[in-house]
Amino acid sequence: MFLFRYCSERNLAVNPQGGNTGLVGGSVPVFDEIILSMALMNQIISFNSVSGILICQAGCILENLSQYLESMDFTMPLDLGAKGSCHIGGNVATNAGGLRVLRYGSLRGTVLGLEVVLADGSILNCLASLQKDNTGYDLKQLFIGSEGTLGVITTVSILCPQKPKAVNLAFLGCPGFSQVLETFTTCRGMLGEILSAYEFMDDKSMKLVESHLKLSNPVTGSPFYVLIETSGSNSAHDEEKLNHFLEQAMTSGLVMDGTVVTEDKRIKALWALRERITEALTHDGYVYKYDISLPVKRLYDLVTDTRERLGRSAKNVVGYGHLGDGNLHLNITAESYSHSLLEAIEPFVYEWTAQYQVSISAEHGLGFKKKHYIHYSKPREAVHLMQKFKAMLDPKGILNPYKTLPASSL
Ligand SMILES: O=C(O)CC[C@@H](O)C(=O)O
Numbered sequence: 001m002f003l004f005r006y007c008s009e010r011n012l013a014v015n016p017q018g019g020n021t022g023l024v025g026g027s028v029p030v031f032d033e034i035i036l037s038m039a040l041m042n043q044i045i046s047f048n049s050v051s052g053i054l055i056c057q058a059g060c061i062l063e064n065l066s067q068y069l070e071s072m073d074f075t076m077p078l079d080l081g082a083k084g085s086c087h088i089g090g091n092v093a094t095n096a097g098g099l100r101v102l103r104y105g106s107l108r109g110t111v112l113g114l115e116v117v118l119a120d121g122s123i124l125n126c127l128a129s130l131q132k133d134n135t136g137y138d139l140k141q142l143f144i145g146s147e148g149t150l151g152v153i154t155t156v157s158i159l160c161p162q163k164p165k166a167v168n169l170a171f172l173g174c175p176g177f178s179q180v181l182e183t184f185t186t187c188r189g190m191l192g193e194i195l196s197a198y199e200f201m202d203d204k205s206m207k208l209v210e211s212h213l214k215l216s217n218p219v220t221g222s223p224f225y226v227l228i229e230t231s232g233s234n235s236a237h238d239e240e241k242l243n244h245f246l247e248q249a250m251t252s253g254l255v256m257d258g259t260v261v262t263e264d265k266r267i268k269a270l271w272a273l274r275e276r277i278t279e280a281l282t283h284d285g286y287v288y289k290y291d292i293s294l295p296v297k298r299l300y301d302l303v304t305d306t307r308e309r310l311g312r313s314a315k316n317v318v319g320y321g322h323l324g325d326g327n328l329h330l331n332i333t334a335e336s337y338s339h340s341l342l343e344a345i346e347p348f349v350y351e352w353t354a355q356y357q358v359s360i361s362a363e364h365g366l367g368f369k370k371k372h373y374i375h376y377s378k379p380r381e382a383v384h385l386m387q388k389f390k391a392m393l394d395p396k397g398i399l400n401p402y403k404t405l406p407a408s409s410l
């Protein structure tokens with residue numbers, strides 16, 4: 001690509017930018033980087049309705065891709081709150097997780113191929129449309145989740161599932177976190193192959209959505225809420241299974257109250273209660289954000305311990321997330337940024353998590369904000385090898401500098 005040859009020759013740094021919806025500062029320049037907007041690379045190149053393989057440019061907006069596929073009875077294997085503005089290229093560059101990982105797995109499995117522009121301007125064509133390919137190293141994996149630090153993704157080939165014919169969404173209130181966990185094991189057992197999402201929210205996060213966004217919670221009065229989605233091919237069969245599960249969950253006291261919806265419009269409205277928590281938080285003040293992978297049994301302990309530690313110095317300490325994937329979103333709000341509050345939170349949160357073998361960035365990446373904490377999740381040798389890859393692929397350090405990795409001591 002001409003631009004990269006030009007920048008490489010002149011030592012100009014480049015900050016690739018998709019929808020700019022990231023939460024760790026990976027898509028924003030730090031000093032004097034040139035912003036490379038991918039927005040005009042927004043063409044769908046092909047879709048094969050037999051294989052379900054979509055090939056498109058990096059700047060396609062996720063929601064546009066979903067709508068395009070839905071008109072052909074297919075769907076994207078990923079969905080997230082920022083779908084209206086995030087780009088597929090950014091999703092792949094950050095290995096974005098979202099709401100469908102439980103059903104379709106991560107992008108590391110569904111992305112079949114990539115075209116990438118390297119720092120010297122050469123084009124690496126790994127744009128396979130094959131589900132099986134064991135010829136040599138799987139180079140595309142290096143770029144998935146590398147946050148634009150090793151190359152710029154320009155085209156994506158992705159395996160898309162058929163659109164489920166029957167979707168149900170249950171919004172339930174649980175009396176405690178242990179019931180949230182037991183409800184999860186029960187529904188995994190009873191719903192089996194039709195379970196497609198299991199999300200949890202605490203009461204405080206729901207209160208923020210109600211007060212700041214004026215959305216109404218149909219099931220008030222519980223300390224925890226769960227969203228359970230089923231996606232299958234036979235509505236009568238799926239409803240029967242869901243009803244059996246709900247009966248069991250209610251009679252055994254796992255669930256206090258709940259509602260089930262099947263119409264598209266009502267499903268979207270219920271999902272909004274979960275998807276728009278991030279937006280509600282931004283209306284609550286300055287937000288300290290943490291995105292942790294933890295053993296599910298300990299998931300909420302981090303929220304309780306942080307709340308107790310911070311006491312009245314924080315405005316709200318809330319926990320919610322992709323429980324089905326063991327992923328907690330811990331968010332702390334304050335009226336405004338306070339350095340002493342930050343010092344009370346960090347490294348406490350990272351040290352707390354280091355007791356378990358966890359990830360300090362489950363799905364948001366490290367970007368600019370979290371790069372110095374990589375050592376809490378990766379051994380020194382691994383970080384060192386990452387720095388070597390970076391030096392090899394981007395010897396001048398012009399690709400999204402100051403992101404993802406701490407400066408190399410090589
Ligand atoms: O704002 C957050 O902490 C989480 C954002 C996103 O990953 C979500 O699951 O809603």
Ligand SMILES: [Zn+2]
Nearest residue numbers: 098322329363
């Ligand atoms: Zn998330």
